Amino acid sequence: MKPSSSAVPAEERGASGRDPARSVLRFAAGIAVLGILLLFLMIIAFALPVFTEQSAGGPFSRIWAPGQGQFGIQAMIAGSLVLALSALCIGWPFGLVLCCWLFCPVNGQSGFARSARSIVGFLVRIMTAIPTVVYGFAAVFLLTPLVRETVGGTGFCWLSAALMLAVLILPTIVLLLSAGLAPRLERLLPGGLALGFTRMDLMWFFVLPEAKKTLFSSLVLGFGRAVGDTLIPLMLAGNAPQMPYACSAGLRTLTAHMAMVTSNEVGGAAYNSLFMAGALLLLINALVSLCACRLECSSRQERKGGRR
Amino acid sequence: MKRLISPLAALLVGASLAATAQAASDTALDAFKGQKGTLDIAGGTAHIPVMKKAAQAIMESNPGIRITVAGGGSGVGVQKVGEGLVQIGNTGRALKASEIEKYGLRTFPFAIDGVAVVVNPGNPVSAMSKQQLKDVFAGRIVNWKELGGEDAAISLYVREDGSGTRETFEERALDKGTAMQGANVVNSNGSMKTTVAGDRNAIGYVGIGHLDSSIKGITLDGMIPSQENASDGSYNVTRLLYMNTKGEPQGLTKLFIDYIYSPDGKKFIASSGYIPLDK
Numbered sequence: 001m002k003p004s005s006s007a008v009p010a011e012e013r014g015a016s017g018r019d020p021a022r023s024v025l026r027f028a029a030g031i032a033v034l035g036i037l038l039l040f041l042m043i044i045a046f047a048l049p050v051f052t053e054q055s056a057g058g059p060f061s062r063i064w065a066p067g068q069g070q071f072g073i074q075a076m077i078a079g080s081l082v083l084a085l086s087a088l089c090i091g092w093p094f095g096l097v098l099c100c101w102l103f104c105p106v107n108g109q110s111g112f113a114r115s116a117r118s119i120v121g122f123l124v125r126i127m128t129a130i131p132t133v134v135y136g137f138a139a140v141f142l143l144t145p146l147v148r149e150t151v152g153g154t155g156f157c158w159l160s161a162a163l164m165l166a167v168l169i170l171p172t173i174v175l176l177l178s179a180g181l182a183p184r185l186e187r188l189l190p191g192g193l194a195l196g197f198t199r200m201d202l203m204w205f206f207v208l209p210e211a212k213k214t215l216f217s218s219l220v221l222g223f224g225r226a227v228g229d230t231l232i233p234l235m236l237a238g239n240a241p242q243m244p245y246a247c248s249a250g251l252r253t254l255t256a257h258m259a260m261v262t263s264n265e266v267g268g269a270a271y272n273s274l275f276m277a278g279a280l281l282l283l284i285n286a287l288v289s290l291c292a293c294r295l296e297c298s299s300r301q302e303r304k305g306g307r308r
Numbered sequence: 309m310k311r312l313i314s315p316l317a318a319l320l321v322g323a324s325l326a327a328t329a330q331a332a333s334d335t336a337l338d339a340f341k342g343q344k345g346t347l348d349i350a351g352g353t354a355h356i357p358v359m360k361k362a363a364q365a366i367m368e369s370n371p372g373i374r375i376t377v378a379g380g381g382s383g384v385g386v387q388k389v390g391e392g393l394v395q396i397g398n399t400g401r402a403l404k405a406s407e408i409e410k411y412g413l414r415t416f417p418f419a420i421d422g423v424a425v426v427v428n429p430g431n432p433v434s435a436m437s438k439q440q441l442k443d444v445f446a447g448r449i450v451n452w453k454e455l456g457g458e459d460a461a462i463s464l465y466v467r468e469d470g471s472g473t474r475e476t477f478e479e480r481a482l483d484k485g486t487a488m489q490g491a492n493v494v495n496s497n498g499s500m501k502t503t504v505a506g507d508r509n510a511i512g513y514v515g516i517g518h519l520d521s522s523i524k525g526i527t528l529d530g531m532i533p534s535q536e537n538a539s540d541g542s543y544n545v546t547r548l549l550y551m552n553t554k555g556e557p558q559g560l561t562k563l564f565i566d567y568i569y570s571p572d573g574k575k576f577i578a579s580s581g582y583i584p585l586d587k
């Protein structure tokens with residue numbers, strides 16, 4: 001690089017000016033892809049021996065009792081799925097209703113209702129930035145005594161964790177839904193209002209039935225968020241390594257399990273079973289992301305098609 | 309309100325303690341001046357907090373020294389130090405005669421790890437027998453009424469597998485038994501304290517150094533859990549924590565062991581919830 005760039009003719013400068021930027025981008029993308037590939041490779045490489053050396057107390061058995069040589073993580077798999085699904089069952093309808101409320105003000109509403117809407121909309125956006133440990137900590141002091149008194153048990157249970165996870169995934173769901181639903185509603189508004197429909201009618205009869213993919217992708221991403229969270233189940237779900245059987249009983253998720261065991265073990269069968277747990281989590285989340293990606297792409301095409 | 313303030317206060321006290329420890333440690337750390345090299349430590353998990361704090365203090369003041377601390381359990385500690393893979397192998401039990409003979413190990417007990425059974429201060433029950441304790445943790449006694457308390461279901465809290473506190477508790481208080489699968493699991497002495505302090509029907513256990521007014525220690529078979537009783541042996545849900553070396557410790561290994569016995573080391577031992585021992 002001896003001549004300075006100003007001495008180079010214009011066309012060449014254009015080409016060479018693009019090149020460094022492009023190579024930086026390629027480099028960055030390459031590192032990201034490589035990182036993900038390495039992550040998969042490492043986890044699978046560590047999990048494979050555990051998978052192939054199936055013994056009586058291996059990771060796919062039911063009981064976790066390292067003292068007795070049993071390293072089953074079935075209960076944790078069930079715990080993760082059940083907890084994420086139940087959080088979704090609470091959080092998703094809430095998110096949908098909240099989203100409809102935010103976008104469908106009744107005609108001639110008071111100033112109070114309008115400011116309430118903007119405050120809630122603002123709060124939902126703020127909620128995305130709250131670390132989960134804050135939710136967990138607050139719930140330990142505020143939610144668990146309440147749950148203990150109403151449903152019995154210790155308060156550290158399926159129900160407490162599901163409620164807090166629902167709160168955690170609520171903003172994700174609301175933001176995804178509003179990104180998908182608001183443009184559709186906007187397009188229908190002038191004509192729809194002129195025909196005498198209210199905004200809520202338009203949302204309910206025209207937008208929602210046509211937006212199945214948006215609804216589904218918010219479900220999928222909400223699930224991914226719920227299944228991947230560690231601190232809320234760790235702090236609230238009780239962590240008993242048993243099959244979830246009642247909403248007042250404890251359960252243990254894969255994430256909380258990994259957090260607990262890694263703090264004490266280095267090497268050994270208990271440690272190795274963690275790679276199995278990690279591989280499973282990775283698999284679940286990869287599937288969720290792929291699912292969401294396909295939905296996103298096809299709904300984008302659908303939107304483009306609709307506009308034409 | 310009080311409950312919210314006390315963690316804050318604990319944080320502040322902790323921070324000021326750390327500051328004083330920093331000031332005092334300059335003298336005990338002098339021995340490491342000009343030293344270079346690597347020291348590898350492995351073994352018992354209960355030892356890890358003490359080892360890590362000491363290692364951090366040493367490495368901060370002497371960048372030429374690298375100390376690694378790993379877990380693995382007592383068995384791993386003996387095996388690794390015996391085969392020369394690490395310089396210090398930690399165990400939460402005395403060495404067996406066969407181990408000393410096979411590897412030529414030297415052992416250094418440096419702390420007492422005692423575990424106290426705790427309940428909420430509002431619970432009228434304050435004493436039980438070991439048999440009752442075993443029944444409670446096995447799920448055979450499920451109501452406080454059976455122990456002379458209120459008519460309320462017992463909430464069981466235990467520590468996670470691999471925790472040193474759990475190991476001591478199950479070995480010494482449950483006579484190598486284990487708690488039922490449905491018990492809630494918490495992952496530190498601190499969170500055990502907050503949980504038991506917040507649940508009137510709770511029973512759990514903490515390292516004896518973590519006992520304070522927010523929880524109530526249970527008198528077990530007439531033995532009152534306290535630091536003093538644990539050090540003079542009148543409370544026996546305890547064990548010693550050992551560092552082991554292959555042959556007489558030399559160089560950096562010797563300096564490290566001496567540092568653990570120094571006033572600084574004792575501070576780290578106490579802040580990890582154990583009772584320091586003299587060499």
